[in-house]
Amino acid sequence: MRKTKQKWAGVLVGLTAVGLATPLVAQTTLENNPKGILDEAWQIINxxxxxxxxxxxxWQQVRRDLLSREYSSPAQAYAALRAEVNKLADPYTRFLDPQEFQALVNQTSGEFSGVGVRLKLEEEQEEKRLIIADVVENSPAAKAGIRPGDELVSVAGRAAKGMTLEDASKLIRGPVGSVLRLEVRRAKETLPLQITRAWIETKIVDYALKREQGRVIGLIRLQGFNAHATEQMREAIQSLQRQGAQAYVLDLRGNPGGLLSSSIEITRxxxxxxxxxxxxxxxxxxxxFNANGTAFARGPLAILVDHQSASASEIVAGALQDHKRAVVVGSPTFGKALVQSVHRLSDGAGLAVTIAHYYTPSGRDIARKGINPNVTVAVSRAQRQALAQRPADTSIGRDPAYARAVELLTKTTAGTAPKTPSSQSRTPQSPQRNPG
Structure with missing residues (x-):
């Protein structure tokens, strides 16, 4: 029985290989029927x-109920397991069928078969819309003319309204060479598209050198914390250093999280x-988890966040804010302070299980509260839609949060954090245990 366990920090985040405790042996032989997977999953959660x-x-009664039933197919067993896991009322502890689990692996590995778009869910006045957040350069989506900010109308013949991010992403992915039918809305025009899927390697970090108000600023946008994030972040900082960057803006807006190990290494x-x-x-x-004396990024730092900055993003922002290494600018973050382990089951399905609660260096519990920025900058829906997706196109005039960060950075000296009216740093304390 082959199993792997991976540690996450985020809604779809946090991948670090660690050992897996051996599940208890079931009282009956279940290897050759769906009950084997049910018992394997139950043991992991237990x-x-x-x-x-x-x-x-x-939870003991849950096991008895699951194993007392008869299942005619794995799909029927999956549905029963999903229903029981949902009783925990924890949206981050969830069962993943083989297709969903593989999609999660692809996302964190930074490599997948698809068209090269990243989606985000925008909500305003109880209306939820799936929006193209980013388009991978030279991807099939880019070549088809899809742009950041386009609204997803339909995917694979199904209306996008009411779809979750996970459901839409699953429909977009598929075998290399297969054709995906999409409809996107741009302004008042709906564009029908047919795009051939290809193998995509995600560019998770984008950066540009900006000259603003007499300072040379390195702007870095990090979209997630996958397996390529640490390497790409290192390359971005080093490139900007060679170009003479005096200060930095790290944009974590819309970043849902990623590998726990990546968030730690990037903070270091x-x-x-x-x-x-x-x-x-x-x-x-x-x-x-501590810094280890290997920091090489010098100069003042501002971090941009919003409500979609979650989990691993909050680890980075919270740590650098607590130590007054950076000023945080924008709006309060999501407030996801939980860590999941992700397990591959014997049949290729998977299970994400909440295993820990995390705290910032000062002992802050950000669950359901998020990180409050040092400087709050409100951004309207129209402004959000108009924001440049590429750092090279970002400007003070079109991005109020970036403009405020630049203003703060221009008032600082090399090697110091920007001065702000208030600070959230406190003396470290022992956190109270609260699974949340």
Missing amino acids: TNYVDPGFNRVN MWLNQGRIVSTVGRQGEREV
Whole structure:
């Protein structure tokens, strides 16, 4: 029985290979029927879930119920397992069928078969819309003329209205060489497209050198924390240093998170010493991640965030804010302070399980509250839609949060954090255990 376990920090985030506790042996032989997968998944949650009370769900009874039924197909067993996992009322602990699990692996590896778009969900006045957040350069989507800001109307013949990000992404991906039918709306025009899928390697970091108000500023946009993020971030900082950057803006807006290990390694590029994040697990056990003296990014730093900056993004922003290494500009972040482990099951399905709660260096619990920026900048829906997706196209005139960050950076000296009216830094304290 082949199993892997991976650690996450985010809605779709946090991949670090770690050991997997061996599940208890089932009382009956279940290997050759769907019950084997049900019991395997049950054991993983039973051993690892952050709340030993399982949110007041009788988890032993769940096992008895699952194994007492007969299943005519894996799909029927999957549906039963998903329903029982949902009783935990934890949106981040979830069952993934083989296709969903492979999509998750592809996303965190930074390589997948698709058309080369990244989606985001925009909500205003209870209306939810799927929007093209980014288009991979030279991808099939780029060649078909899809642009950031386009609204997804339909995908593979299905209306996009009411779709989740996960459902839409699953429909967009497919075998290399297959054709995807899409409709996107741009202004008042609906554009029908047929795009041939290809193998995509995600460019997760984009950057540009900007000359603003007498300062040379390196602008870096990080879209997620996948397996390529650390390497690409290092290359971006080093390139900007060679070009003479005096200060930096790190744009984490719309970044839903990613690999826990990537968030730690990227923070270490900016922070030379001190705590980065601590996690508290099921039995109150604490794991602390620290800077290790390898920081090489010098100069003042401003971090841009919004409500879609989540989890691993919040680890980076929270650590650098607590240590006064950076000023955080924008709007409050999402408030996801949980860590998941992701397990591959024997049949290729998967399971994401919340295993810990995390805290910033000062002991802040950001769950459901998020990180409050040092400087709040409100951005309207129209402004959000008009924002440049490429750092090279970003300007003070069209991006108010970037403009405020530049203003703060121009008032600082090399090697210091921008001065702000207030600071959220506190003396580190022992966090209270709260699975949340």
